[in-house]
Amino acid sequence: MTATLERTDDGFVRRSEGPGVKRRVVGAKWAIGGVVLVTILAFIAYAQRADNDYTPLSIKNYEPGGARALAEVAGDQGLDMRQIESLSDARITDPESTTLVIANGEALQAFQARTILDYPGDVVIIGESHALLTELGEYLWVVESTERTLEAGCSHVDARAAGTVSTSGAVIAGTTDATARYCFTASDNGGSTVVFTHGTAGGRVTAVADPAIVVNDTIDNEGNAALALRLIGKHDNAVWYVGSLFDTTILTWTSPDNPHGPAQRDDVPASTDFLPPGTGNAVFALVLAMFFVALWRARRFGPLVHEPLPVVIRSSEATRGRARLYRSAGASGRAAASLRASAATRIGARIGVPRSSGKAVLLAATARAAGRPVAEVEAILYGPPPGNESAMMSLIEQIDTLEREVHRT
Amino acid sequence: MYITGWTALLAVLGAIPATITRSQDIAWLWMFGVLALAAIDAIAAPSTRSISVRRTVPHSVRLTEATQSTLTLANTSSRRVHGSVRDAWPPSAGAGKNRHRYSLARGRTQVFTTPLMPTRRGDRKAAHVTLRMEGPLRLAGRQRALPVDTSLRVLPEFASRKHLPARLARLRELDGLSPILMRGAGSEFDSLREYVIGDDVRTIDWRATGRRADVVVRTYRPERDRRVFIVVDTARLSAARVGDAPRLEASIEAALLLSALASRAGDRVQVTAFDRVERARAQGASGSALMPVLASALAPVEPHLIETDWPALVRLIGERLSQRALVVLLTTVDISLVDSGALQAIAALQRDHHVVIASVDDPDEGTMLQARGDVESVYTAAAAARGRIEQDMVVARIRKSGADVVSALPDDIAPRLADTYLALKSSGRL
Numbered sequence: 001m002t003a004t005l006e007r008t009d010d011g012f013v014r015r016s017e018g019p020g021v022k023r024r025v026v027g028a029k030w031a032i033g034g035v036v037l038v039t040i041l042a043f044i045a046y047a048q049r050a051d052n053d054y055t056p057l058s059i060k061n062y063e064p065g066g067a068r069a070l071a072e073v074a075g076d077q078g079l080d081m082r083q084i085e086s087l088s089d090a091r092i093t094d095p096e097s098t099t100l101v102i103a104n105g106e107a108l109q110a111f112q113a114r115t116i117l118d119y120p121g122d123v124v125i126i127g128e129s130h131a132l133l134t135e136l137g138e139y140l141w142v143v144e145s146t147e148r149t150l151e152a153g154c155s156h157v158d159a160r161a162a163g164t165v166s167t168s169g170a171v172i173a174g175t176t177d178a179t180a181r182y183c184f185t186a187s188d189n190g191g192s193t194v195v196f197t198h199g200t201a202g203g204r205v206t207a208v209a210d211p212a213i214v215v216n217d218t219i220d221n222e223g224n225a226a227l228a229l230r231l232i233g234k235h236d237n238a239v240w241y242v243g244s245l246f247d248t249t250i251l252t253w254t255s256p257d258n259p260h261g262p263a264q265r266d267d268v269p270a271s272t273d274f275l276p277p278g279t280g281n282a283v284f285a286l287v288l289a290m291f292f293v294a295l296w297r298a299r300r301f302g303p304l305v306h307e308p309l310p311v312v313i314r315s316s317e318a319t320r321g322r323a324r325l326y327r328s329a330g331a332s333g334r335a336a337a338s339l340r341a342s343a344a345t346r347i348g349a350r351i352g353v354p355r356s357s358g359k360a361v362l363l364a365a366t367a368r369a370a371g372r373p374v375a376e377v378e379a380i381l382y383g384p385p386p387g388n389e390s391a392m393m394s395l396i397e398q399i400d401t402l403e404r405e406v407h408r409t
Numbered sequence: 410m411y412i413t414g415w416t417a418l419l420a421v422l423g424a425i426p427a428t429i430t431r432s433q434d435i436a437w438l439w440m441f442g443v444l445a446l447a448a449i450d451a452i453a454a455p456s457t458r459s460i461s462v463r464r465t466v467p468h469s470v471r472l473t474e475a476t477q478s479t480l481t482l483a484n485t486s487s488r489r490v491h492g493s494v495r496d497a498w499p500p501s502a503g504a505g506k507n508r509h510r511y512s513l514a515r516g517r518t519q520v521f522t523t524p525l526m527p528t529r530r531g532d533r534k535a536a537h538v539t540l541r542m543e544g545p546l547r548l549a550g551r552q553r554a555l556p557v558d559t560s561l562r563v564l565p566e567f568a569s570r571k572h573l574p575a576r577l578a579r580l581r582e583l584d585g586l587s588p589i590l591m592r593g594a595g596s597e598f599d600s601l602r603e604y605v606i607g608d609d610v611r612t613i614d615w616r617a618t619g620r621r622a623d624v625v626v627r628t629y630r631p632e633r634d635r636r637v638f639i640v641v642d643t644a645r646l647s648a649a650r651v652g653d654a655p656r657l658e659a660s661i662e663a664a665l666l667l668s669a670l671a672s673r674a675g676d677r678v679q680v681t682a683f684d685r686v687e688r689a690r691a692q693g694a695s696g697s698a699l700m701p702v703l704a705s706a707l708a709p710v711e712p713h714l715i716e717t718d719w720p721a722l723v724r725l726i727g728e729r730l731s732q733r734a735l736v737v738l739l740t741t742v743d744i745s746l747v748d749s750g751a752l753q754a755i756a757a758l759q760r761d762h763h764v765v766i767a768s769v770d771d772p773d774e775g776t777m778l779q780a781r782g783d784v785e786s787v788y789t790a791a792a793a794a795r796g797r798i799e800q801d802m803v804v805a806r807i808r809k810s811g812a813d814v815v816s817a818l819p820d821d822i823a824p825r826l827a828d829t830y831l832a833l834k835s836s837g838r839l
Contacts, residue, residue: 003457286421299411303497303537311648315773319792320789326792341794
């Protein structure tokens with residue numbers, strides 16, 4: 001910001017008095033109001049911030065792809081639901097009364113899948129999880145069906161209670177052991193939406209092929225809600241796992257053969273990486289601090305100084321432009337004429353023939369100096385114009401040779 | 410308003426509590442705290458009105474010579490103030506370290522110098538003096554740029570002055586002052602002296618010899634008190650670059666050398682810079698007073714991208730000169746002189762005066778003329794040859810009207826013009 005000046009003694013100047021604080025505040029009332037408004041909005045946004053996330057199938061996500069509706073209703077019905085982002089965070093102390101829901105198991109690997117199937121309590125698998133289905137039965141995989149509304153078609157109590165479900169078409173094909181029951185079977189390819197079976201430790205395992213049963217968008221269609229609530233609400237507690245690629249941990253729980261079990265939930269937070277705890281927060285603080293660093297570096301020490309620059313066109317540009325014109329027009333004749341004339345002038349100056357003395361005198365003197373026949377010199381200096389560029393190039397060669405011969409003498 | 414590096418450092422230190430508490434909220438709180446502290450510090454900083462500034466520079470400096478800008482700060486408030494100040498100059502002023510830290514007790518002054526090494530001729534106008542007043546916590550402060558008017562006149566380098574001693578020696582020979590055995594050249598009668606062996610017998614004054622017992626010869630010296638009128642053309646062709654600088658720079662160098670030489674030879678020199686109007690003028694001064702006046706007058710001259718008004722120049726010279734003079738036109742000889750009316754103007758001037766046209770050649774043209782190898786370079790050589798032929802044609806037409814033409818490369822034009830002047834003087838054609 002530049003200022004107006006007032007003169008003091010001895011050639012000193014200083015900033016003249018400004019308009020005063022009150023005038024300045026009144027003048028900047030819109031700016032001040034804007035800053036206050038933005039601050040209030042920022043605080044509101046900050047207060048609202050923790051309530052939502054955007055992870056698909058998260059029980060905090062109220063987008064169409066989230067599972068918040070299910071979690072809210074189940075919570076109202078007295079179910080204690082907890083979401084985990086890493087398997088080691090599960091720390092289930094009472095497997096008998098805790099349902100484990102693998103909501104998004106696509107990134108799970110075989111060793112993780114095995115620990116999940118070892119879980120003695122109930123397990124619900126939602127959506128496609130290649131590792132889990134492969135561990136569950138050799139020929140289980142998810143395929144597409146054209147049917148969107150499926151009848152229970154089996155005697156399982158949960159399936160019968162739901163009656164009909166509405167899906168987006170994913171079904172599980174193949175079979176597992178003999179005790180498994182296949183419900184909501186599609187007639188076109190024989191795949192089932194829900195497979196009831198058992199894990200390696202005897203826990204009930206329910207595989208739901210299609211997340212459409214639980215997501216906010218489609219949970220209220222047909223019997224989806226009934227099926228979902230019955231599957232996760234068998235016991236008082238449910239642990240809802242939303243996986244990610246970064247999770248390489250295995251499931252933890254306390255069981256009779258391992259009475260000590262994992263550490264208590266609040267003791268040491270499980271970490272999915274190898275960085276010291278708090279590193280993420282430190283990085284976050286440093287990112288915020290970048291704002292100050294940017295302010296510090298960006299503030300210029302006074303306005304930019306402009307330099308009145310001189311013209312930077314070279315004098316030879318005009319000549320180069322003319323050369324380009326010759327080139328684009330293919331003016332080999334005119335170019336050769338210029339070079340011939342300038343060569344003749346130089347030769348004349350060299351052997352002392354004034355320009356006014358005429359062509360014949362110059363030719364005779366040049367021929368004598370170069371030791372060549374007059375006709376040859378005439379062909380070089382006054383011959384017909386070259387028809388093309390290669391003729392011009394060879395003519396230039398001859399002119400240069402002639403000039404060298406004359407200069408040698 | 411500005412913040413210091415301490416504020417940034419303080420903000421970065423916020424990583425420590427954020428790590429210990431593992432909370433992003435603490436990080437946010439810390440940053441807002443730092444922001445609040447910086448704001449308080451900026452409000453608590455003294456007003457930029459607390460300091461009065463005076464900037465002084467020498468009136469003029471010759472190009473390539475170092476000088477300095479002196480900045481005096483006076484604390485007129487009732488408290489101690491500290492902070493920093495920037496003495497901003499455009500890049501061509503070649504300012505060195507121009508940021509200074511100050512700490513001033515009440516009523517005290519402090520002097521800072523910024524070294525300057527101008528890289529271009531002309532009036533170098535200084536930019537703002539920017540004051541930063543630091544707050545008590547040194548986290549933030551107030552900043553204000555004061556548009557203090559200061560201007561430094563950078564005079565032409567006059568690099569051609571190295572050619573002056575040799576030309577002055579030649580001039581002394583012409584005057585007959587040098588201790589060599591020859592009569593003074595020129596045509597103006599100087600004095601009579603006794604014949605010594607070696608003198609030209611044609612200079613014997615028989616009448617004087619008859620009056621005295623000895624043989625007496627006449628000595629001559631070049632005419633003195635002639636008028637030399639130098640015109641520096643500042644139109645579009647003077648803007649083009651030849652070598653590293655605009656053509657005008659070479660013209661000014663030549664004008665300075667010729668003026669220095671002519672004023673020592675006892676001639677009266679006038680210089681004007683002209684395109685459509687007169688851009689600068691130096692006249693009336695003589696002897697040692699001439700060169701400073703001339704350098705100062707030519708210092709702010711810049712090329713203008715317009716065509717020279719030749720008839721107006723003829724009228725101007727007609728007004729300024731009442732008797733026969735040497736008119737030197739420092740311009741560019743090329744084909745455009747034919748249809749711009751320059752040839753007619755030169756012919757008109759030549760009727761009353763003796764005209765010398767000095768033209769600065771482009772060193773690139775010589776290399777372009779030699780270009781061979783591929784079709785493109787041959788076309789370039791042809792274009793350069795065509796330009797040279799056209800220039801020769803214009804030179805021939807100028808010479809036909811009786812005027813002299815001197816054309817040389819930028820570094821050679823000043824000595825060549827000086828030699829032409831000496832040749833004219835010794836042959837009595839002034």
